[in-house]
Amino acid sequence: MRKQEFLDELQMKLSGLPRKDIEERIAFYSEILDDRIEEGYAEEDAVREIGSVDEIATQIIADTPFSKIAKERIRPKRRLSVGEIMLLTLGSPIWLSLLIAAFAVMLSLYVALWSVVISLWAVFASLAVCLIGGVSACVVFIVGGNAASGVAMLATGIVCAGLSIFMFYGCKAVTSGILMLTKKMAIWLKNCFIKKEIAK
CATH class of the missing domain: 1.10.287 (Helix Hairpins)
Incomplete structure (x- = not known):
């Protein structure tokens, strides 16, 4: 696996995290890989030595506070329409109790x-x-x-x-x-x- 493939896959696995956190992690691992390549490692070897994307993503998710993940998921991606707000309000006795x-x-x-x-x-x-x-x-x-x-x-x-x-x-x-x-x-x-x- 090449560096860009690794970073793209990692970004996809972390897509539920806040954008800022994803960018920081991608920049961190990109810098590590660049350092390894400068030391003389082949790109594939540098990626292999870092570990699998699944393991890294699992560790990052484990270290991320649940409140951050929930906040990112709950935050609407767009402005809610009046109808959607009314539906949320009317349905709140059901979904809130659940x-x-x-x-x-x-x-x-x-x-x-x-x-x-x-x-x-x-x-x-x-x-x-x-x-x-x-x-x-x-x-x-x-x-x-x-x-x-x-x-x-x-x-x-x-x-x-x-x-x-x-x-x-x-x-x-x-x-x-x-x-x-x-x-x-x-x-x-x-x-x-x-x-x-x-x-x-």
Whole structure:
């Protein structure tokens, strides 16, 4: 792929972003390619070394705030006629309620995902605290002359401490998984706006 083909394809993939952002990104990658070519790389090799257009476009979209993309999509490309304004106003009870419902569903899904993470970390914290409680109860029982119960409480605390170690690694894995999932969901949502723009 040659430099101009690369830049044209990248511009097409980013067509849903604000015009200024697209121009900045195209200028940035054009300058990088020019620098590589000046260093002695063949044009095709310089393009290949930068990476695929899809990967670059996905990264740019991921780094672009959702508000910018939504603002660009919502902004009308031309002045609305009186009839269109009236239709929008009359239809607002329907489309506005659907928009609010969609936002509520997305928000509840996001909250549900993170509530799982919070619950798991709470279980980890309670298991870790059980060690302190077990040792304290052990001391109290032994001082009170009930050594068997003291040993049982100490054993319970040690078991909880062991479980908390496993739980810690599980919580870490789930947290990173949820982070990745929410990031992918955000990218998917941004791509919905971008793809609609490309389709136009």
